[in-house]
Amino acid sequence: MTLKVLVTCPPMLGMIEEFRPLFERRGVEVTPAKVVQTLSQDELCGLLPQYDGWIIGDDPATRRVFEAGKAGRLKAAVKWGIGVDNVDFAACKDLGIPITNCPNMFGGEVADVGMSYLAALARETFTIDRGVRDGKWPKPRGLSLSGRTLGLIGLGDIGRNLAGRALAAGMKVVAYDPFYQGELPAEVQRATWPARVEEADFLAFTCALTAANTHMLNADVLARCKRGVRITNVARGPLIDEQALIAALQSGQVHSVALDVFEVEPLPMDSPLRGMPNTIFGSHNGSNTVDGVVRCSHFAIATLLGYLGVPETA
Numbered sequence: 001m002t003l004k005v006l007v008t009c010p011p012m013l014g015m016i017e018e019f020r021p022l023f024e025r026r027g028v029e030v031t032p033a034k035v036v037q038t039l040s041q042d043e044l045c046g047l048l049p050q051y052d053g054w055i056i057g058d059d060p061a062t063r064r065v066f067e068a069g070k071a072g073r074l075k076a077a078v079k080w081g082i083g084v085d086n087v088d089f090a091a092c093k094d095l096g097i098p099i100t101n102c103p104n105m106f107g108g109e110v111a112d113v114g115m116s117y118l119a120a121l122a123r124e125t126f127t128i129d130r131g132v133r134d135g136k137w138p139k140p141r142g143l144s145l146s147g148r149t150l151g152l153i154g155l156g157d158i159g160r161n162l163a164g165r166a167l168a169a170g171m172k173v174v175a176y177d178p179f180y181q182g183e184l185p186a187e188v189q190r191a192t193w194p195a196r197v198e199e200a201d202f203l204a205f206t207c208a209l210t211a212a213n214t215h216m217l218n219a220d221v222l223a224r225c226k227r228g229v230r231i232t233n234v235a236r237g238p239l240i241d242e243q244a245l246i247a248a249l250q251s252g253q254v255h256s257v258a259l260d261v262f263e264v265e266p267l268p269m270d271s272p273l274r275g276m277p278n279t280i281f282g283s284h285n286g287s288n289t290v291d292g293v294v295r296c297s298h299f300a301i302a303t304l305l306g307y308l309g310v311p312e313t314a
Ligand SMILES: NC(=O)C1=CN([C@@H]2O[C@H](COP(=O)(O)OP(=O)(O)OC[C@H]3O[C@@H](n4cnc5c(N)ncnc54)[C@H](O)[C@@H]3O)[C@@H](O)[C@H]2O)C=CC1
Pocket: 081, 082, 083, 084, 104, 105, 106, 107, 110, 153, 154, 155, 156, 157, 158, 159, 176, 177, 178, 179, 180, 193, 206, 207, 208, 209, 210, 212, 213, 234, 235, 236, 260, 261, 284, 285, 286, 287, 288
């Protein structure tokens, strides 16, 4: 019987014809799901039993979904990309479904976005861009990055790449990551959260989202921050309590934010953030370069077909 793989991650779906031969030359049929953003659990429960392998996007990959798949043909899965906050790995272990994410895939790409956001926040490009479009010629006096302190939350692949870029820009980097034991440039100072948050002119979130750190940036921590702190989040929306952030933006405690990710995605039409001037928004697109999508998709395909026992050349 021909092995069948379901793909539900939008970045890979956007280039699926480029990747189709990688499946077909090994005798595997690939089905791109019709995905706008994510599929629902009910949709996944309906689809997955017909597939042997699944390349997961930001879908709700819950125990119920894996159980439904396992009751049918599902044998293995790969989470396309890094973040696994939407995937129940424990359920896969219990069900005997091999699974992995694609580690170390986008450190450079997402750090590029993070660094561009730090520079844009420093120079208030949101004010200039909107003003010029409105026929004005605004001249906000920005901050120089050099000499300013970045509080970096997360020292994984993205965090370390961003630390390098920030140091190159002359910033002082104070980093929070209770789990990272590896090497760092000597200039990066370690701290626990939120021990030295008062020092930071900028905060950048680059850590994994877990049950333990949801809303780690909340009203209490925001109140401890330096008045006028500038914040970027290129990791996961729920790390920040958006209600508390909105209040802090309104009061001036937070000067401005650049968010690639949100508590609810896409950002709801009625989100108060939309009306706030000191904001730069992304569309959870930090990893999305041609190079990054090709790199990650090749890894996901090779790993999944390996799990499924497909020989290198069928
Ligand atoms: N905006 C986007 O398009 C993208 C966002 N991401 C997000 O960025 C996250 C990080 O990506 P990578 O650096 O590649 O992952 P990684 O797995 O290399 O690093 C994650 C780091 O977060 C740290 N961490 C976990 N809990 C923490 C906490 N409470 N405080 C501080 N650090 C903590 C871990 O110790 C680890 O060092 C991913 O988990 C994903 O959610 C990843 C790729 C693209």
